[in-house]
Amino acid sequence: MNxxxxxxxxxxxxTRTLSALSVTTIAFALFVTxxxxxxxxxxxxxxxxxxxxxxxxxxLKRDTPSQTISAAMSDxxxxxxxxxxxxxxxxxxxQRAQRELAxxxxxxxxxxxxxxxxxxxxxLRPEDRDARHAADVADRLxxxxxxxxxxxxxxxxxxxxxxxxxxxxxxxxxxxAFALVSIVITGVTIRITVLQRAREISIMRLVGATDWFxxxxxxxxxxxxxxxxGVLAVLxxxxxxxxxxxxxxxxxxxxxxxxxxxxxxxxxFGVLLGFTGSLISVGRHxxxx
Amino acid sequence: MIxxxxxxxxxxxxxxxxxxxxxxHIGRGEFVFLTGHSGAGKTxxxxxxxxxxxxxxxxxxxxxxxxxxxxxxxxxxxxxxxxVVFQDFRLLDDRTAAENVAFALEVTGARPEGxxxxxxxxxxxxxxxxxxxxxxxELSGGEQQRVAIARALVNDPPVLLADEPTGNxxxxxxxxxxxxxxxxxxxxxxxxxxxxxxxLVRHAGKRTLEMRDGTVVFDSSADxxxxx
Numbered sequence: 001m002n003x004x005x006x007x008x009x010x011x012x013x014x015t016r017t018l019s020a021l022s023v024t025t026i027a028f029a030l031f032v033t034x035x036x037x038x039x040x041x042x043x044x045x046x047x048x049x050x051x052x053x054x055x056x057x058x059x060l061k062r063d064t065p066s067q068t069i070s071a072a073m074s075d076x077x078x079x080x081x082x083x084x085x086x087x088x089x090x091x092x093x094x095q096r097a098q099r100e101l102a103x104x105x106x107x108x109x110x111x112x113x114x115x116x117x118x119x120x121x122x123x124l125r126p127e128d129r130d131a132r133h134a135a136d137v138a139d140r141l142x143x144x145x146x147x148x149x150x151x152x153x154x155x156x157x158x159x160x161x162x163x164x165x166x167x168x169x170x171x172x173x174x175x176x177a178f179a180l181v182s183i184v185i186t187g188v189t190i191r192i193t194v195l196q197r198a199r200e201i202s203i204m205r206l207v208g209a210t211d212w213f214x215x216x217x218x219x220x221x222x223x224x225x226x227x228x229x230g231v232l233a234v235l236x237x238x239x240x241x242x243x244x245x246x247x248x249x250x251x252x253x254x255x256x257x258x259x260x261x262x263x264x265x266x267x268x269f270g271v272l273l274g275f276t277g278s279l280i281s282v283g284r285h286x287x288x289x
Numbered sequence: 290m291i292x293x294x295x296x297x298x299x300x301x302x303x304x305x306x307x308x309x310x311x312x313x314h315i316g317r318g319e320f321v322f323l324t325g326h327s328g329a330g331k332t333x334x335x336x337x338x339x340x341x342x343x344x345x346x347x348x349x350x351x352x353x354x355x356x357x358x359x360x361x362x363x364x365x366x367x368x369x370x371x372x373v374v375f376q377d378f379r380l381l382d383d384r385t386a387a388e389n390v391a392f393a394l395e396v397t398g399a400r401p402e403g404x405x406x407x408x409x410x411x412x413x414x415x416x417x418x419x420x421x422x423x424x425x426x427e428l429s430g431g432e433q434q435r436v437a438i439a440r441a442l443v444n445d446p447p448v449l450l451a452d453e454p455t456g457n458x459x460x461x462x463x464x465x466x467x468x469x470x471x472x473x474x475x476x477x478x479x480x481x482x483x484x485x486x487x488x489l490v491r492h493a494g495k496r497t498l499e500m501r502d503g504t505v506v507f508d509s510s511a512d513x514x515x516x517x
Contacts, residue, residue, distance in 0.1 A: 002401075003395050199379070202379070203379055203381065203392070204392075204396050205364075205365075206339075206368065207392070207393035207396055207440065208365040208368035208393075211361070211365075213396055213398075214396075
């Protein structure tokens with residue numbers, strides 16, 4: 001083990017420029033992937049914020065006895081998709097309309113009777129804020145005979161769904177492409193390191209080192225380079241975000257950075273890149289010698 | 290120790306095989322010169338011995354290993370029972386003489402605590418006691434070759450293969466390295482030395498296998514050849 005670490009460090013020291021180049025290459029590959037990840041994270045967050053507004057509203061028939069409503073509400077609250085349920089009486093609905101639709105304030109004030117029906121407003125659990133679950137809940141609500149009508153903004157919920165699907169798909173495709181490019185670039189860089197140490201590898205083989213013994217220091221070296229590249233990429237991403245926020249105060253203010261899990265993922269991807277790149281490069285080299 | 294039986298080695302790109310139908314046997318304690326012009330097949334014969342190449346046909350046996358059937362993971366086991374030295378020494382320039390020798394022990398998983406003692410002993414044996422901390426660039430050609438020989442010997446192999454070990458050396462260094470190889474042989478190690486230095490061969494009085502165009506055309510120990 002000591003020997004493994006020592007050889008990896010010796011190699012690092014001996015090929016300083018090349019090692020720095022490998023780390024930088026991995027860092028930039030991960031930086032691009034990370035930037036794209038940042039866009040995705042923020043897009044996802046924005047979509048989640050929009051999705052929070054997904055609400056199913058059941059308009060009730062007037063004069064429904066309050067006992068019936070409160071009994072039904074506890075049933076409705078027990079729906080697996082439902083996060084919370086709120087009863088909005090006719091009066092509350094009118095007050096809210098007066099407050100929110102200021103242009104029509106005078107119209108509402110002059111009314112002799114309240115035209116707005118009482119309603120039950122349901123918000124859904126985050127994972128169920130899509131068209132299918134909203135429609136399901138709406139159907140079940142229609143089954144109550146005191147429910148007059150159910151609305152959940154079908155159109156825009158469906159649009160939100162397809163937006164989410166597209167974002168996910170594009171994210172996956174571009175993310176995979178970036179990852180692939182990173183692997184290729186990293187592999188090429190590490191291959192140069194391997195070629196530079198071809199003489200050493202041939203001597204190791206000559207004196208009877210096993211293939212795994214020869215690979216060991218390279219794999220460790222690759223993993224360390226990947227980790228350093230990952231750290232650099234995270235710092236670069238953070239730098240870009242800070243710079244962007246400073247330039248676009250107002251617009252950038254709500255932008256989020258990666259969570260700890262996502263940072264760990266990016267670093268792990270860096271380690272994997274360095275490790276796999278080394279494994280492939282050394283493996284190919286060993287097969288030829 | 291080493292037995293070639295009707296061995297042919299052809300390269301995909303070559304018109305003629307590098308080695309054609311070669312048969313010989315080298316027994317325990319022998320010192321054998323492999324001679325011939327450049328391209329005669331000497332190096333290929335040596336490469337077949339340490340499994341750098343595999344025979345196209347025929348049978349190569351070295352220290353009990355059948356080279357043709359040797360799996361990739363068995364090659365290190367063979368190499369630990371062989372010492373190999375080359376004309377260009379093949380030392381690591383950024384490591385001292387002692388580190389170069391120790392490297393051969395370290396990569397084969399030798400116990401670390403025994404390494405300095407073994408390195409010092411083998412450096413003494415090749416006449417470089419006290420030069421262990423020198424880097425290859427600080428050593429003469431003859432001394433560098435001695436380091437390479439020390440590295441080849443440090444695992445106490447029963448067979449030492451040397452491909453033109455004196456090819457880059459002046460006459461004095463050549464004599465010194467050759468004497469060292471003779472001493473190593475006297476201690477019981479089989480030595481196979483490829484060389485085109487006919488002067489050296491003539492005056493040494495050792496068994497000689499002469500190669501031409503991939504075949505063995507002369508074996509000074511004709512009896513041994515006939516018996517195989």
